[in-house]
Amino acid sequence: MPFIPHTEADVAAMLEAIGVAHIEDLFDEIPPELRAGSLDGLPEGRDELAVSQQLRAHAARDAQPLCFAGGGAYEHHIPAAVWEITSRGEYYSAYTPYQAEASQGTLQLLYEFQTMMAELTALEVSNASLYDGATALAEAVLMAVRGNRKSKARRILMPRSVHPRYRAVVETIVRHQGITLELLDFDASGGHIAPPTLPAEPGDVTALVIPQPNYFGALEDADALTDWAHAHGALVIGVVNPTAMAVIAPPGEWGEQGADIACGEGQPLGIPLASGGPYFGFLCCTQKLVRQMPGRIIGATEDLDGQRGYVLTLQAREQHIRRSKATSNICTNQGLMTTAATLYMTLMGPQGLARVAAQCHANTRALVERLCAIDGVTPLFERPRFHEAALRLPRPALEVLDALAERGILGGIDLSADYPGLGDALLVCATETRSEADLDAYASALREVLSA
Amino acid sequence: MSNVPSELKYTKAHEWVRDEGDGSVTVGITDHAQELLGDMVYVELPEPGAALEAGEECAVVESVKAASDVYAPVTGEVIDINGDLEEMPEVVNRDPYGDGWLFHMKLEDEAELDGLLDAEAYIELIAEESH
Numbered sequence: 139m140p141f142i143p144h145t146e147a148d149v150a151a152m153l154e155a156i157g158v159a160h161i162e163d164l165f166d167e168i169p170p171e172l173r174a175g176s177l178d179g180l181p182e183g184r185d186e187l188a189v190s191q192q193l194r195a196h197a198a199r200d201a202q203p204l205c206f207a208g209g210g211a212y213e214h215h216i217p218a219a220v221w222e223i224t225s226r227g228e229y230y231s232a233y234t235p236y237q238a239e240a241s242q243g244t245l246q247l248l249y250e251f252q253t254m255m256a257e258l259t260a261l262e263v264s265n266a267s268l269y270d271g272a273t274a275l276a277e278a279v280l281m282a283v284r285g286n287r288k289s290k291a292r293r294i295l296m297p298r299s300v301h302p303r304y305r306a307v308v309e310t311i312v313r314h315q316g317i318t319l320e321l322l323d324f325d326a327s328g329g330h331i332a333p334p335t336l337p338a339e340p341g342d343v344t345a346l347v348i349p350q351p352n353y354f355g356a357l358e359d360a361d362a363l364t365d366w367a368h369a370h371g372a373l374v375i376g377v378v379n380p381t382a383m384a385v386i387a388p389p390g391e392w393g394e395q396g397a398d399i400a401c402g403e404g405q406p407l408g409i410p411l412a413s414g415g416p417y418f419g420f421l422c423c424t425q426k427l428v429r430q431m432p433g434r435i436i437g438a439t440e441d442l443d444g445q446r447g448y449v450l451t452l453q454a455r456e457q458h459i460r461r462s463k464a465t466s467n468i469c470t471n472q473g474l475m476t477t478a479a480t481l482y483m484t485l486m487g488p489q490g491l492a493r494v495a496a497q498c499h500a501n502t503r504a505l506v507e508r509l510c511a512i513d514g515v516t517p518l519f520e521r522p523r524f525h526e527a528a529l530r531l532p533r534p535a536l537e538v539l540d541a542l543a544e545r546g547i548l549g550g551i552d553l554s555a556d557y558p559g560l561g562d563a564l565l566v567c568a569t570e571t572r573s574e575a576d577l578d579a580y581a582s583a584l585r586e587v588l589s590a
Numbered sequence: 591m592s593n594v595p596s597e598l599k600y601t602k603a604h605e606w607v608r609d610e611g612d613g614s615v616t617v618g619i620t621d622h623a624q625e626l627l628g629d630m631v632y633v634e635l636p637e638p639g640a641a642l643e644a645g646e647e648c649a650v651v652e653s654v655k656a657a658s659d660v661y662a663p664v665t666g667e668v669i670d671i672n673g674d675l676e677e678m679p680e681v682v683n684r685d686p687y688g689d690g691w692l693f694h695m696k697l698e699d700e701a702e703l704d705g706l707l708d709a710e711a712y713i714e715l716i717a718e719e720s721h
Binding site: 429455460463 | 631632634637652653654655656657659
């Protein structure tokens with residue numbers, strides 16, 4: 139798109155052409171009471187030098203702590219080539235290109251992304267990404283409500299072991315759409331949804347959400363849960379960690395028929411931790427549900443000469459065509475993040491990704507062993523896990539985390555705010571980036587803090 | 591000029607309704623509607639047994655250009671759907687008044703049929719809309 143400057147004379151000429159005196163008049167139809175007006179409580183403007191000095195000072199406070207925190211965003215090694223290539227000018231856009239004839243390379247890359255995500259989740263279709271894991275789950279819920287036409291209840295079973303922030307986002311997005319989220323409690327000893335505790339006669343259920351692994355890092359009995367849901371006419375939504383998919387059964391292989399929808403946070407696939415974003419969400423489903431899928435889908439086709447080409451497909455239900463009745467208001471996505479993810483997956487390959495997953499698992503096991511050798515520290519749940527674990531501490535987790543932070547260690551996530559019933563509980567994670575020495579450093583720091 | 595069979599009833603939403611004479615009707619989209627929409631790629635039909643209110647969205651016809659809602663022309667229960675369209679949506683283009691029918695409804699109140707447009711009124715509607 140060319141850069142077109144305009145002068146005040148140009149603006150005046152344009153306003154005159156449409157018969158408006160001031161730019162402000164264009165917004166006449168917005169009633170004054172709905173306008174934000176002036177902003178209160180903002181300090182006086184400051185000069186650039188002062189602001190950049192202050193921001194540098196803030197940034198320095200971040201330091202580079204040794205990270206044992208996960209909770210949905212994970213530190214992984216990202217090969218240098220990933221961002222070297224991603225940040226080339228040719229890729230530098232968040233948008234999915236409309237104009238197929240001018241965008242074959244980008245479209246092919248997104249098509250490869252979809253292929254990889256479909257393989258990783260063992261489902262038939264993937265879209266070209268969503269904003270993040272939480273909104274991907276919300277879109278999955280909306281998809282299930284549209285797709286499960288036998289169910290009239292618009293009732294979603296949502297385990298409490300799903301990421302608390304994801305649950306909050308889903309609630310925000312669906313609460314005014316007549317959809318009910320019914321919380322399912324987790325098993326006190328395993329931290330998972332125990333299949334025998336599910337009701338024999340649940341009534342009309344639209345969909346069951348299955349986190350794999352769940353927020354506590356524990357693995358759910360996805361096969362039994364999937365079969366239970368399908369037996370009661372409910373669709374199954376898997377909210378999964380993409381790295382874990384390299385070593386545990388993917389949603390498409392759960393139970394007799396497999397899950398219907400899989401979604402999750404794509405950040406572990408080559409996106410650095412950056413104060414919460416930008417990350418990206420992924421969303422995959424069975425072919426049967428493809429017309430309920432929101433967002434962009436890239437398809438492969440053949441041109442008149444029989445050459446392969448890539449296009450945006452199944453657009454008839456998107457907002458630029460279907461306006462207010464579109465499947466979603468998602469119109470663009472995180473194109474740049476998916477470019478990085480595609481390169482990451484390409485460089486790692488299935489074996490590389492499986493090795494990363496296995497190393498994360500081994501490191502977390504080793505960490506739990508070392509930490510639980512300390513008096514008063516015990517695993518909160520006895521359940522197979524992936525790369526995160528909930529531990530019980532002899533003192534409030536927040537205090538412990540503060541003391542660890544003083545020693546340069548980001549010790550995990552305090553679970554007490556989201557799960558007061560768990561007592562003094564801490565969620566820890568050790569990815570493949572943590573060395574033996576790192577694990578030892580954490581264990582000795584924790585020993586010191588707890589004995590103080 | 592599109593085909594508008596004189597024995598059928600029509601709605602402003604470009605659907606046709608055939609009175610089966612036994613308290614039930616068959617519903618489809620008109621020849622004019624399929625011409626406007628273009629090549630049909632997918633048809634989403636109501637669930638058999640669904641109770642519909644007149645005017646309620648109950649199906650979607652999706653062409654290469656647009657996805658368009660189909661509304662229940664009358665109040666009643668869906669008793670049958672044209673399942674063949676799942677595999678062959680193009681039949682709606684080829685034979686909108688025959689094999690391209692969408693669903694079959696049991697009428698709650700037969701008098702509702704009198705409120706629909708006849709062929710002449712529908713032809714007028716098309717003429718008005720094309721200006």
